[in-house]
Amino acid sequence: xxxxxxxxxxxxxxxxxxxxxxxxxxxxxxxxxxxxxxxxxxxxxxxxxxxxxxxxxxxxxxxxxxxxxxxxxxxxxxxxxxxxxxxxxxxxxxxxxxxxxxxxxxxxxxxxxxxxxxxxxxxxxxxxxxxxxxxxxxxxxxxxxxxxxxxxxxxxxxxxxxxxxxxxxxxxxxxxxxxxxxxxxxxxxxxxxxxxxxxxxxxxxxxxxxxxxxxxxxxxxxxxxxxxxxxxxxxxxxxxxxxxxxxxxxxxxxxxxxxxxxxxxxxxxxxxxxxxxxxxxxxxxxxxxxxxxxxxxxxxxxxxxxxxxxxxxxxxxxxxxxxxxxxxxxxxxxxxxxxxxxxxxxxxxxxxxxxxxxxxxxxxxxxxxxxxxxxxxxxxxxxxxxxxxxxxxxxxxxxxxxxxxxxxxxxxxx
Amino acid sequence: xxxxxxxxxxxxxxxxxxxxxxxxxxxxxxxxxxxxxxxxxxxxxxxxxxxxxxxxxxxxxxxxxxxxxxxxxxxxxxxxxxxxxxxxxxxxxxxxxxxxxxxxxxxxxxxxxxxxxxxxxxxxxxxxxxxxxxxxxxxxxxxxxxxxxxxxxxxxxxxxxxxxxxxxxxxxxxxxxxxxxxxxxxxxxxxxxxxxxxxxxxxxxxxxxxxxxxxxxxxxxxxxxxxxxxxxxxxxxxxxxxxxxxxxxxxxxxxxxxxxxxxxxxxxxxxxxxxxxxxxxxxxxxxxxxxxxxxxxxxxxxxxxxxxxxxxxxxxxxxxxxxxxxxxxxxxxxxxxxx
Ligand SMILES: Cc1ncc(C[n+]2csc(CCOP(=O)(O)OP(=O)(O)O)c2C)c(N)n1
Ligand SMILES: [Mg+2]
Numbered sequence: 001x002x003x004x005x006x007x008x009x010x011x012x013x014x015x016x017x018x019x020x021x022x023x024x025x026x027x028x029x030x031x032x033x034x035x036x037x038x039x040x041x042x043x044x045x046x047x048x049x050x051x052x053x054x055x056x057x058x059x060x061x062x063x064x065x066x067x068x069x070x071x072x073x074x075x076x077x078x079x080x081x082x083x084x085x086x087x088x089x090x091x092x093x094x095x096x097x098x099x100x101x102x103x104x105x106x107x108x109x110x111x112x113x114x115x116x117x118x119x120x121x122x123x124x125x126x127x128x129x130x131x132x133x134x135x136x137x138x139x140x141x142x143x144x145x146x147x148x149x150x151x152x153x154x155x156x157x158x159x160x161x162x163x164x165x166x167x168x169x170x171x172x173x174x175x176x177x178x179x180x181x182x183x184x185x186x187x188x189x190x191x192x193x194x195x196x197x198x199x200x201x202x203x204x205x206x207x208x209x210x211x212x213x214x215x216x217x218x219x220x221x222x223x224x225x226x227x228x229x230x231x232x233x234x235x236x237x238x239x240x241x242x243x244x245x246x247x248x249x250x251x252x253x254x255x256x257x258x259x260x261x262x263x264x265x266x267x268x269x270x271x272x273x274x275x276x277x278x279x280x281x282x283x284x285x286x287x288x289x290x291x292x293x294x295x296x297x298x299x300x301x302x303x304x305x306x307x308x309x310x311x312x313x314x315x316x317x318x319x320x321x322x323x324x325x326x327x328x329x330x331x332x333x334x335x336x337x338x339x340x341x342x343x344x345x346x347x348x349x350x351x352x353x354x355x356x357x358x359x360x361x362x363x364x365x366x367x368x369x370x371x372x373x374x375x376x377x378x379x380x381x382x383x384x385x386x387x388x389x390x391x392x393x394x395x396x397x398x399x400x401x402x403x404x405x406x407x408x409x410x411x412x413x414x
Numbered sequence: 415x416x417x418x419x420x421x422x423x424x425x426x427x428x429x430x431x432x433x434x435x436x437x438x439x440x441x442x443x444x445x446x447x448x449x450x451x452x453x454x455x456x457x458x459x460x461x462x463x464x465x466x467x468x469x470x471x472x473x474x475x476x477x478x479x480x481x482x483x484x485x486x487x488x489x490x491x492x493x494x495x496x497x498x499x500x501x502x503x504x505x506x507x508x509x510x511x512x513x514x515x516x517x518x519x520x521x522x523x524x525x526x527x528x529x530x531x532x533x534x535x536x537x538x539x540x541x542x543x544x545x546x547x548x549x550x551x552x553x554x555x556x557x558x559x560x561x562x563x564x565x566x567x568x569x570x571x572x573x574x575x576x577x578x579x580x581x582x583x584x585x586x587x588x589x590x591x592x593x594x595x596x597x598x599x600x601x602x603x604x605x606x607x608x609x610x611x612x613x614x615x616x617x618x619x620x621x622x623x624x625x626x627x628x629x630x631x632x633x634x635x636x637x638x639x640x641x642x643x644x645x646x647x648x649x650x651x652x653x654x655x656x657x658x659x660x661x662x663x664x665x666x667x668x669x670x671x672x673x674x675x676x677x678x679x680x681x682x683x684x685x686x687x688x689x690x691x692x693x694x695x696x697x698x699x700x701x702x703x704x705x706x707x708x709x710x711x712x713x714x715x716x717x718x719x720x721x722x723x724x725x726x727x728x729x730x731x732x733x734x735x736x737x738x739x740x741x742x743x744x745x746x747x748x749x750x751x752x753x
Contacts, residue, residue, distance in 0.1 A: 015448070015466040108540045108730075159731040167731025170542035186544025187502060188474060221473030222505060249474055251450035256471045325450050382540075382731050390735035397726050404695065408724045412735060 016255035037070025055265035061284035066345035078352035115313030118339035126290030134195035154376035189222030199239035218249020229271035238297035246312035268305030280308030425567035429574035444496030480509035500535035515558035538591035542730035548692035566613035572623030598651035599739035634661035652743035694722035721746035
């Protein structure tokens with residue numbers, strides 16, 4: 001049997017490692033950045049096979065001085081950009097305040113999206129009313145951009161008597177149908193293929209709505225993600241598949257999800273899906289790429305996969321301490337910077353914003369978030385026991401409560 | 415052998431350490447398991463000690479984790495894979511049910527799947543529906559799988575070593591609420607550490623707790639209680655608070671199980687209650703109840719009682735109304751005594 005085998009060294013297992021661990025300095029050259037304005041913008045009806053290069057480039061609009069440059073610079077009014085900056089700022093302030101509330105033991109658990117705000121906020125601006133997002137736990141920016149009342153969100157976080165989800169879900173796993181925000185599952189990757197199904201339904205019914213699916217770099221390893229690509233391609237589903245590559249999945253570097261030597265956008269190419277790789281910290285690039293993908297979807301031109309390159313600046317959740325597995329100052333060295341600072345710089349440079357206005361809006365938003373927290377707290381919290389009744393636990397398992405659940409509810413005496 | 419006080423986490427780590435040292439075929443992997451040492455820190459330090467070819471991080475793909483474990487096991491390794499939470503094992507269902515469990519049978523013993531799948535299970539940590547489930551019954555129903563659930567550090571280490579050495583696929587469920595100390599369901603009382611409990615004293619080296627062997631956790635004369643995991647301590651509290659002299663049997667191996675210990679006890683007491691945290695209907699308690707009925711019918715003085723989680727998903731805010739705590743378990747004991 002071994003006759004054909006040439007003499008060779010023993011095999012060994014390759015296990016990818018990040019270039020930076022605690023106390024070291026990450027070498028971010030693995031990101032392969034393109035200069036702002038340099039990547040071509042194909043027409044929306046381009047054939048996926050003809051634009052494979054875009055999956056390995058990086059669409060960027062804002063240059064180092066805050067100028068919008070190149071073919072992807074979008075048509076968008078300063079008013080919309082000001083609204084976007086405000087929503088990003090609100091997201092960041094909300095996250096910071098809720099982290100404190102978690103530390104004060106007012107809420108049991110929290111997940112922030114620090115550093116990733118541009119992706120969900122700008123994407124929301126590129127969608128239309130009626131479109132449905134299938135988000136993960138890190139797209140609270142979609143809710144801010146759609147002006148969902150903060151009190152409702154905080155009641156969910158507090159799991160109190162006004163929690164719209166009746167205390168059933170962990171904090172952050174919102175569901176806000178009227179804002180185009182699908183109920184978040186705790187199980188990763190399951191919802192990308194559901195988004196494809198939602199989009200197929202819109203096509204089956206002859207509607208004009210599209211779906212937008214969200215997944216993290218780490219979660220693209222799940223089979224459901226790959227299944228979603230196949231279904232999206234086969235039925236040319238009107239869906240945008242957003243892969244938020246924030247470089248980390250809890251303690252695991254993106255190379256462990258398969259990012260080494262390739263890109264997550266490249267996953268789409270093999271499936272025949274138009275795929276872009278975009279600077280996720282560049283508000284204008286996010287908006288432009290999202291518009292491009294939405295136009296394709298709405299024009300019966302099929303799905304688009306977009307890899308958003310960004311960085312998870314905070315811990316995975318309040319249960320996580322990232323200094324245990326990556327350099328503490330990693331975000332500072334991340335070459336794509338802070339999305340908020342970059343849009344602010346752009347707006348100031350076009351004369352549509354000022355430092356003074358920034359300060360006053362920040363104060364205003366801080367007051368708004370504090371007031372919302374105060375009001376929500378007046379409806380109780382998990383900590384003080386003012387939660388939905390124990391009896392409500394038996395509701396919604398089925399449409400009509402079967403006899404065995406009624407018996408169990410009686411046994412509990414509620 | 416020298417013993418040390420250990421938490422369940424330390425005991426599990428020690429079991430993997432011992433086996434990585436003894437057997438070059440043992441490999442340990444899972445999500446966040448390598449560099450970081452697992453979200454519950456069960457594998458902390460093992461990658462540093464044994465290198466990245468023996469202890470490593472995996473992509474987030476439970477079907478992938480179990481699939482590669484089947485391939486490695488068939489090659490001759492002894493994979494010990496971690497599923498981050500038992501609630502996330504479902505993507506691996508096909509690899510477990512159709513593949514790992516049947517490899518030996520369908521190849522008439524040509525290929526085997528000697529893998530151990532560790533996974534934290536159970537509630538009591540405000541984890542909501544995706545960090546609280548007790549899915550043991552899905553696995554006990556599958557022919558060819560072994561399902562194990564320890565209730566203390568000593569058993570955790572001994573059972574994990576026995577599972578790793580066993581040539582069948584083992585589902586190894588770890589009740590996360592008792593990782594750091596026994597929990598009797600009184601959530602408003604201070605946490606008790608394992609260092610105060612005799613079963614928290616763990617030998618440092620190699621030993622096993624045999625599979626298919628139950629333990630009489632508390633001897634008693636009036637009522638046999640069949641339980642496992644966290645509920646062992648809840649049942650103990652219920653016995654204490656109700657004044658019923660219950661014989662509490664910690665099954666340890668759920669399937670295949672130690673029927674003799676169960677039957678001998680029920681024949682002695684004439685009464686039986688089955689207690690688990692998992693939802694009631696078609697739960698593992700249904701199998702236990704049937705077995706007792708089949709083997710002890712003429713010794714029973716009352717119907718067998720079942721106390722379990724309600725038949726709803728695990729809620730976040732109503733956790734303690736959901737969890738079958740000592741009061742609810744004691745009510746069940748009383749019903750078993752009345753009739
Ligand atoms: C099926 C499944 N497996 C594992 C987990 C546990 N888990 C929760 S978040 C997470 C990391 C996800 O990383 P990524 O997809 O990159 O998203 P990010 O947190 O970076 O936004 C893991 C492993 C889960 N929720 N579901
Ligand atoms: Mg990530």
